[in-house]
Amino acid sequence: MKELISKIIEFRNERDWKQFHNSKDLAISLSLEASELLENFQWRTSEEAVKENIENIKDELADVLIYSLLLVNDLELDIDDIVNRKIDKNKRKYPVNKAYGVKTKYTDL
Amino acid sequence: MKELISKIIEFRNERDWKQFHNSKDLAISLSLEASELLENFQWRTSEEAVKENIENIKDELADVLIYSLLLVNDLELDIDDIVNRKIDKNKRKYPVNKAYGVKTKYTDL
Amino acid sequence: MKELISKIIEFRNERDWKQFHNSKDLAISLSLEASELLENFQWRTSEEAVKENIENIKDELADVLIYSLLLVNDLELDIDDIVNRKIDKNKRKYPVNKAYGVKTKYTDL
Amino acid sequence: MKELISKIIEFRNERDWKQFHNSKDLAISLSLEASELLENFQWRTSEEAVKENIENIKDELADVLIYSLLLVNDLELDIDDIVNRKIDKNKRKYPVNKAYGVKTKYTDL
Numbered sequence: 001m002k003e004l005i006s007k008i009i010e011f012r013n014e015r016d017w018k019q020f021h022n023s024k025d026l027a028i029s030l031s032l033e034a035s036e037l038l039e040n041f042q043w044r045t046s047e048e049a050v051k052e053n054i055e056n057i058k059d060e061l062a063d064v065l066i067y068s069l070l071l072v073n074d075l076e077l078d079i080d081d082i083v084n085r086k087i088d089k090n091k092r093k094y095p096v097n098k099a100y101g102v103k104t105k106y107t108d109l
Numbered sequence: 110m111k112e113l114i115s116k117i118i119e120f121r122n123e124r125d126w127k128q129f130h131n132s133k134d135l136a137i138s139l140s141l142e143a144s145e146l147l148e149n150f151q152w153r154t155s156e157e158a159v160k161e162n163i164e165n166i167k168d169e170l171a172d173v174l175i176y177s178l179l180l181v182n183d184l185e186l187d188i189d190d191i192v193n194r195k196i197d198k199n200k201r202k203y204p205v206n207k208a209y210g211v212k213t214k215y216t217d218l
Numbered sequence: 219m220k221e222l223i224s225k226i227i228e229f230r231n232e233r234d235w236k237q238f239h240n241s242k243d244l245a246i247s248l249s250l251e252a253s254e255l256l257e258n259f260q261w262r263t264s265e266e267a268v269k270e271n272i273e274n275i276k277d278e279l280a281d282v283l284i285y286s287l288l289l290v291n292d293l294e295l296d297i298d299d300i301v302n303r304k305i306d307k308n309k310r311k312y313p314v315n316k317a318y319g320v321k322t323k324y325t326d327l
Numbered sequence: 328m329k330e331l332i333s334k335i336i337e338f339r340n341e342r343d344w345k346q347f348h349n350s351k352d353l354a355i356s357l358s359l360e361a362s363e364l365l366e367n368f369q370w371r372t373s374e375e376a377v378k379e380n381i382e383n384i385k386d387e388l389a390d391v392l393i394y395s396l397l398l399v400n401d402l403e404l405d406i407d408d409i410v411n412r413k414i415d416k417n418k419r420k421y422p423v424n425k426a427y428g429v430k431t432k433y434t435d436l
Contacts, residue, residue: 062195086171280413304389
């Protein structure tokens with residue numbers, strides 16, 4: 001992961017794009033890329049979309065990861081740290097005995 | 110990264126949630142989490158948002174990563190592979206001599 | 219507004235697209251069009267974006283309205299009814315004496 | 328529609344919120360509300376979502392309309408004008424003889 005982040009930062013530095021990358025605009029970009037990923041599933045069942053659009057799905061998911069890693073880097077976060085912390089929170093929000101096999105939002109559990 | 114994916118899949122299996130996780134709904138979730146991340150920046154400058162909301166930003170960015178990793182896992186993708194491939198495509202779309210210091214979209218370069 | 223809805227439905231019927239327009243996919247489309255609108259503001263101040271991209275902003279905002287009106291039509295809703303109801307709810311969530319001049323979310327007021 | 332816009336502007340003025348409403352943040356809000364609308368369809372079929380969540384769907388669709396109308400007002404646009412213009416463009420992008428009964432994107436028609 002460190003190696004991927006290095007490559008992405010190198011790509012940015014070669015183009016002198018750091019000047020545009022404030023966190024607010026990176027968060028906008030991340031949201032736009034997530035939409036472009038979702039666009040592959042529009043008007044299709046999940047299976048149809050994966051079958052027809054897998055190459056584009058890979059590219060857009062990669063873009064989501066790239067912008068996520070830029071934010072992680074620029075905000076000086078640690079991926080293991082933030083993801084583990086969130087999984088722990090989710091465990092408390094969705095205790096197994098209440099959440100098993102149901103898709104109810106935690107606010108309604 | 111493999112370890113993080115294992116933890117996320119373990120969390121899902123303990124709750125028997127695989128049954129809900131088709132790729133289309135995971136792509137919807139990823140888009141919703143990216144929006145919740147962006148919500149932290151609404152009505153604020155980038156600096157204000159980071160200062161006021163960093164804890165929530167960490168949580169929402171973690172959620173984006175969690176859903177991204179679920180999609181990577183379920184579609185049997187390799188992160189290094191898809192991200193490196195996309196960086197290579199971006200290098201062709203944004204050659205340094207044209208893209209240096211400008212924020213123009215590749216379609217207008 | 220009725221007239222606009224008629225035109226949009228006529229456009230759809232001429233192409234026999236009603237068969238694709240379930241509400242879930244229309245909600246996805248609406249979200250995608252809102253992202254395309256937002257894309258005009260990426261990497262720019264609000265003023266720069268409006269100055270540079272006003273023609274595309276008009277088109278994407280129109281697309282947001284078109285999908286909103288399709289949902290209103292297909293779910294047999296009344297625009298006056300749902301908007302007035304929501305304004306009334308917002309008045310209760312954001313009473314003038316608490317919300318005046320502050321951008322705090324109602325959950326924190 | 329004019330009447331609705333007046334009510335929305337009155338709501339904003341009573342709270343002195345015009346100062347926060349630059350177009351970029353309004354476009355962010357519109358995107359966030361479209362996501363909240365979409366959230367009602369997550370993990371559900373279209374029919375299940377409409378049956379279970381119609382009241383929330385009405386509220387979130389109203390929020391999408393409210394932010395759309397704020398943008399229309401602040402950018403001094405005319406709804407009939409921008410929607411009719413976009414329908415005309417869509418007619419050229421999707422001619423009936425090519426688009427009838429198919430969900431192909433215009434770039435692939």
